[in-house]
Amino acid sequence: MVNSKELFAEAQTLLPGGVSSPVRAIKPYPFYVKSAKGAFITTVEGTQLIDCCLGYGPLILGHAHPVIKAAITSQLENGWLFGTPTELEIDLAKRVTADHPSIDMLRFVSTGAEATMAAIRLARGFTGKSDIVKVEGGFHGAHDAVLIAAGSGATTHGTPDSAGVLPDFAAHTRQVAFNDPEGLEELLSKNDNIAAFIIEPVMGNIGPILPDDGYLAAVREITAAHDVLLIFDEVITGYRLGIGGAQVKYGIKPDLTTLGKITGGGLPIGLFGGRREIMEMISPAGPVYNAGTFNGNPLTMAAGIAMNKYLHQHPEIYPKFDERTRIIEESIPSSSPGTFVRLGSMFKYFCRPEAPRNYTEAKECDTVLYRKLWEKALSGGLFMPPSQFETNFLSSAHGDGEMVKLSEVYAQ
Numbered sequence: 001m002v003n004s005k006e007l008f009a010e011a012q013t014l015l016p017g018g019v020s021s022p023v024r025a026i027k028p029y030p031f032y033v034k035s036a037k038g039a040f041i042t043t044v045e046g047t048q049l050i051d052c053c054l055g056y057g058p059l060i061l062g063h064a065h066p067v068i069k070a071a072i073t074s075q076l077e078n079g080w081l082f083g084t085p086t087e088l089e090i091d092l093a094k095r096v097t098a099d100h101p102s103i104d105m106l107r108f109v110s111t112g113a114e115a116t117m118a119a120i121r122l123a124r125g126f127t128g129k130s131d132i133v134k135v136e137g138g139f140h141g142a143h144d145a146v147l148i149a150a151g152s153g154a155t156t157h158g159t160p161d162s163a164g165v166l167p168d169f170a171a172h173t174r175q176v177a178f179n180d181p182e183g184l185e186e187l188l189s190k191n192d193n194i195a196a197f198i199i200e201p202v203m204g205n206i207g208p209i210l211p212d213d214g215y216l217a218a219v220r221e222i223t224a225a226h227d228v229l230l231i232f233d234e235v236i237t238g239y240r241l242g243i244g245g246a247q248v249k250y251g252i253k254p255d256l257t258t259l260g261k262i263t264g265g266g267l268p269i270g271l272f273g274g275r276r277e278i279m280e281m282i283s284p285a286g287p288v289y290n291a292g293t294f295n296g297n298p299l300t301m302a303a304g305i306a307m308n309k310y311l312h313q314h315p316e317i318y319p320k321f322d323e324r325t326r327i328i329e330e331s332i333p334s335s336s337p338g339t340f341v342r343l344g345s346m347f348k349y350f351c352r353p354e355a356p357r358n359y360t361e362a363k364e365c366d367t368v369l370y371r372k373l374w375e376k377a378l379s380g381g382l383f384m385p386p387s388q389f390e391t392n393f394l395s396s397a398h399g400d401g402e403m404v405k406l407s408e409v410y411a412q
């Protein structure tokens, strides 16, 4: 019988580190998955785990949801790649623009990383300015401009600055701390060559780290005053915090938005969108180049449309998430050494006496303790992201039974 240990040994001879993405390289070896359905993932050994990683965010309806599956299956019958436009792109674009008051037009790409890469290029092309500002610990995908003090796998492995990123290029990316409007004001007032400020409105890749009251409004005001484009990276928060993501929840209108993850119903997707005058700079309408073989992929479009329809038809899932993560919070004993942070279906136990407000504070977490708790949870049948610095998620498939189990794990 196949087992995870042997599969990983073989994978290491073929795939660097044995994996296709670094966060998956769980020590001593990751479990290999045979199948997944609803809230559960089943390993090749036949172990069933409650999944609170959910593909690192996209699967808000759980695994293999029948509605998404039906949409993909029906599109399969008609073919899955045409290299020419389809009605499906118009349909999903209409939905996404309607859901986000800040988005008049958008471009579909295949991943969140491509979306932020293109949005940054667009901001430079539109403003004619060269530098960007990001948040320390903010993660925007694995590309050169943003692999600087990045969260997610980059933090886990202690290599925020990747080898191969040219120092000359990295010098065009500046950093500020999250929840520090004064720091942003100071930076922008000293530099007149900043094209954009890119930020996860709720930090999801070292978090969740929540914005202080008024922080996002201050960020909007400061960037506008300095003619700096505000890019909300809502690849995690889009459709996760509700329809319209963080920008609708907090009532802020960014200039550009990047989306991904949930928007594609669990198939690979990214998109960036914003004000018409900015988006019309994108090729072939304008001079900022973007292209991709799989942009607007029909299967992804079909899955994304099905996801979008479902979320609109079931608005009750969002308040339900809030109730459910409160149940987990309430199960944690008051003597616990850490802090539980939650926002809707995003949650995390931080091994630190207070909730972190930025990257520096997040790094103070006791990662050794976290690892112990994570292992205990896994042996108790719960799969969470292995890093202290990745958000846990719930899906609408996590029912009462799973909540009881989750509460038991957290009560320990």
Ligand SMILES: *Cc1c(COP(=O)(O)O)cnc(C)c1O
Pocket: 110, 111, 112, 113, 114, 116, 139, 140, 141, 142, 200, 204, 205, 233, 234, 235, 236, 260, 261, 269, 270
């Ligand atoms: C996941 C993520 C990305 C990268 O998306 P990929 O599809 O993995 O390239 C970008 N930004 C944020 C906030 C993310 O969480």
